[in-house]
Amino acid sequence: MRILTSYVLTEVLKVFLAALVILTLMMIMFGVVREAREQGLELQQVIKIIPYILPDALRYTVPGTILFAVSSVYGRMSGGNEITSLKSLGISPT
Numbered sequence: 001m002r003i004l005t006s007y008v009l010t011e012v013l014k015v016f017l018a019a020l021v022i023l024t025l026m027m028i029m030f031g032v033v034r035e036a037r038e039q040g041l042e043l044q045q046v047i048k049i050i051p052y053i054l055p056d057a058l059r060y061t062v063p064g065t066i067l068f069a070v071s072s073v074y075g076r077m078s079g080g081n082e083i084t085s086l087k088s089l090g091i092s093p094t
Contacts, residue, residue: 004086008073016069023061028053 032053036046077083086092 004091008077011073011076012069015072016065019065019068020058020061023065024054024057027057027061031057 028050032046032050
């Protein structure tokens with residue numbers, strides 16, 4: 001039973017971390033660069049403000065990436081009939 005739990009957890013974490021990095025970078029790049037151009041900031045000033053904007057960006061990206069990761073992994077398991085295989089072996093999927 002621990003093998004199934006660790007498999008699902010590692011798959012969710014892989015998708016979660018990849019999506020989190022990509023979405024956070026996109027949000028920071030589009031949001032910060034656009035605002036910096038409007039305010040007339042230089043590149044060094046923009047780089048210095050990124051650590052202060054990162055927590056605010058994570059506040060919006062973490063819930064969406066968790067939802068995406070779980071839906072993706074369980075959808076893939078369902079599409080591959082892995083849950084049906086578990087039930088046929090007598091293992092409870094819960």
